[in-house]
Amino acid sequence: xxxxxxxxxxxxxxxxxxxxxxxxxxxxxxxxxxxxxxxxxxxxxxxxxxxxxxxxxxxxxxxxxxxxxxxxxxxxxxxxxxxxxxxxxxxxxxxxxxxxxxxxxxxxx
Numbered sequence: 324x325x326x327x328x329x330x331x332x333x334x335x336x337x338x339x340x341x342x343x344x345x346x347x348x349x350x351x352x353x354x355x356x357x358x359x360x361x362x363x364x365x366x367x368x369x370x371x372x373x374x375x376x377x378x379x380x381x382x383x384x385x386x387x388x389x390x391x392x393x394x395x396x397x398x399x400x401x402x403x404x405x406x407x408x409x410x411x412x413x414x415x416x417x418x419x420x421x422x423x424x425x426x427x428x429x430x431x432x
Contacts, residue, residue, distance in 0.1 A: 331357040334370075376404065 332354050349356055381400045387393040409415040 328353050331355050333357040333359065380404075 332349055334356070346356070377400075381397070385396060387396065406419045407417050410418055
């Protein structure tokens with residue numbers, strides 16, 4: 324690891340984050356878990372929003388037969404989510420357009 328093992332790995336309480344295999348991996352790398360309180364989206368709103376999208380748009384729609392297939396398909400979904408899919412926070416445009424198009428161009432005084 325470039326920066327070393329984190330002291331804590333924070334997550335919510337969805338089944339995929341409390342699974343035994345993940346708990347074993349966290350213990351093996353020497354980190355501890357830091358769960359947010361169930362139903363407390365205010366503790367980590369951005370992650371909760373992303374997790375909800377991931378579940379609704381991907382996990383509930385796919386049947387994954389192997390770890391490798393999951394890695395490939397999640398990578399493709401993530402690219403779509405970050406570059407093509409319209410986001411409400413940026414006027415229903417894909418996020419990459421917002422990075423290129425200057426919004427709220429202020430006049431030079």
